Amino acid sequence: MATFTDFCEITQVDLEDIKDSISTQDLPSAVNMIREYLKEQDLIELNIGVTGESGSGKSTFVNAFRGLGDEEEGSAKIGVVETTTEPGVYLHPKYENVKVWDLPGIGTPNFKADEYLKLVQFERYDFFIIIGSDRFRECHTQLAKEIMKMKKTFYFVRSKIDMSIEAEKRKKNFDLKKTLNTIREDCENGLRKIGIEDPVVFLISGWELGKYDFNALQERMEKELPQHKRRVLILALPNITLEINEKKKKALKKDITKVAILSACVAAVPIPGLSIAVDLAIIAVEIEKYSNAFGLDKQSLKKVCKRYGKRIETVEVLIKSAWYKGIFTGSIIAILKQVSFLITEEAVESIVSFVPFLGTVAAGAMSFWAVSTMLKSALNEIAEDARNVLMGLVETKV
Ligand SMILES: Nc1nc2c(ncn2[C@@H]2O[C@H](COP(=O)(O)OP(=O)(O)O)[C@@H](O)[C@H]2O)c(=O)[nH]1
Ligand SMILES: [Mg+2]
Structure with a gap:
C-alpha cells in the first residue's frame, strides 16, 4: 500500500500541471477560471x-x-x-x-x-x-x-x-x-x-x-x-474491468491540482496548530466524487454484491480505506496534519517559484501542497480498494 511519502514529492509532471491550470498571474482570475472549468466539466452531457x-x-x-x-x-x-x-x-x-x-x-x-x-x-x-x-x-x-x-x-x-x-x-x-x-x-x-x-x-x-x-x-x-x-x-462507466479502474483513477487525478488551488485559496480556514489554511468542504466533495466514480459507497456495493450473488460482508473486508465509512472533516484534518509534517521547504519554494501568488496567500503554497498530497493519497486508496473489490467479485464468480 502506498504511503503519504509516495505522494509528497513534487515531480516535473506536477509542476507542468500547475502551469497548465494557471495561465494567468493573478489570484482572483486564476480562481475564477478554475472554478468555471470544474463547473463546466461537470455539466457536460x-x-x-x-x-x-x-x-x-x-x-x-x-x-x-x-x-x-x-x-x-x-x-x-x-x-x-x-x-x-x-x-x-x-x-x-x-x-x-x-x-x-x-x-x-x-x-x-x-x-x-x-x-x-x-x-x-x-x-x-x-x-x-x-x-x-x-x-x-x-x-x-x-x-x-x-x-x-x-x-x-x-x-x-x-x-x-x-x-x-x-x-x-x-x-x-x-x-x-x-x-x-x-x-x-x-x-x-x-x-x-x-x-x-x-x-x-x-x-x-x-x-x-x-x-x-x-x-x-x-x-x-x-x-x-x-x-x-x-x-x-x-x-x-461501471467499474468492471481493471483497465476501466485505472482510467478512472487517471481521469480524476487530472483535477487534483485545480481542486487543491481552490481549496487553498478560496475561503480557506486555518487549521489549528498548523501553518495551513484550507476549505474542507471542497476536499470532502472531491473525495465523495472518487467514491462515486468507483462505486465504492455502501449503496452501490450492496447492489453489485447482489448481482454477483455475494454477501456484502465478504467484500467489505477487502476495503482498507477509512473513507468508505464516511467522509468526515475530522478525518480530513487528521490526514492534513500528517501530510503537512512531510512537506519540505524546497517543495514549498518550488511551487512558489512557479505560482508566485500562492506564496502571497496566507500559507498558500503549504496548504496547496497538503491538499494535493492528501487527495492523491485518497484517490489512490479508493481506486485500490475498488480494484480489490472487483477482483474479489470476479474471482468468486468464475
Ligand atoms: N444470455 C443472455 N441473455 C440476454 C442478454 N441480453 C439480453 N438477454 C435476454 O434477452 C431477452 C431480451 O432482452 P431485452 O434487453 O429486453 O431486449 P430488447 O427487446 O432489445 O430491449 C431477455 O430475456 C434478456 O434477459 C445477454 O447478454 N445474455
Ligand atoms: Mg427493450
Whole structure:
C-alpha cells in the first residue's frame, strides 16, 4: 500500500500541471477560471443511443452500461414486447448528464432507416450502439449507412455472447478463443456482404458486461469521442474491468491540482496548530466524487454484491480505506496534519517559484501542497480498494 511519502514529492509532471491550470498571474482570475472549468466539466452531457431489433438485448445493455441490474429502481424493463415508438431515456444513477437512450426496435416491416433516425432525433446522440443478437441483417447495415450519412458514429455489438458460448461448450474440443473468433468473423463477413466495407464487431454479454470485448468497446468509444467528453464517459462507466479502474483513477487525478488551488485559496480556514489554511468542504466533495466514480459507497456495493450473488460482508473486508465509512472533516484534518509534517521547504519554494501568488496567500503554497498530497493519497486508496473489490467479485464468480 502506498504511503503519504509516495505522494509528497513534487515531480516535473506536477509542476507542468500547475502551469497548465494557471495561465494567468493573478489570484482572483486564476480562481475564477478554475472554478468555471470544474463547473463546466461537470455539466457536460453524453447521449448514447442503443438500437437494434426487438429482443436483441437493448434494454439489458442500457441497464448494464449504467451499472444496474434488470430489476433495480430506474432500470429499463427487460423481455417485454416493445410497443413504443418513442425513445426511452435512462439517466445514469450517479451522473445525470449521462443519458442512455433505449431506442425503438428496428427491422419491423416497412422499416426505413432515414425515417427511423428522424423519429428518434438522431442529432441528439454522441454515438449509437447497434445491437444484433445473432446475424446482422439488412436493417442493421441500412441503419449504419444512414448514421454515417448523418456524420454520426456507431458501434456494432453482437450481444448474448454468453449464450453462444454455452451452446458451443457442448461440443468436443471447445476452445473459447476460437469460438469468439469464429463468431466475430461470421458477423464481420455478414456485414461485409451487405455493404459495410471495414466492419468492426464487439462481442458483448449484457449479463457479464466486463467480459469479452467490452474493454475494446470502451477504448474505442473513448478514442473517438471529442476530448472534452472523454472524462464523463470514463467516470460513468461501471467499474468492471481493471483497465476501466485505472482510467478512472487517471481521469480524476487530472483535477487534483485545480481542486487543491481552490481549496487553498478560496475561503480557506486555518487549521489549528498548523501553518495551513484550507476549505474542507471542497476536499470532502472531491473525495465523495472518487467514491462515486468507483462505486465504492455502501449503496452501490450492496447492489453489485447482489448481482454477483455475494454477501456484502465478504467484500467489505477487502476495503482498507477509512473513507468508505464516511467522509468526515475530522478525518480530513487528521490526514492534513500528517501530510503537512512531510512537506519540505524546497517543495514549498518550488511551487512558489512557479505560482508566485500562492506564496502571497496566507500559507498558500503549504496548504496547496497538503491538499494535493492528501487527495492523491485518497484517490489512490479508493481506486485500490475498488480494484480489490472487483477482483474479489470476479474471482468468486468464475
Ligand atoms: N444470455 C443472455 N441473455 C440476454 C442478454 N441480453 C439480453 N438477454 C435476454 O434477452 C431477452 C431480451 O432482452 P431485452 O434487453 O429486453 O431486449 P430488447 O427487446 O432489445 O430491449 C431477455 O430475456 C434478456 O434477459 C445477454 O447478454 N445474455
Ligand atoms: Mg427493450
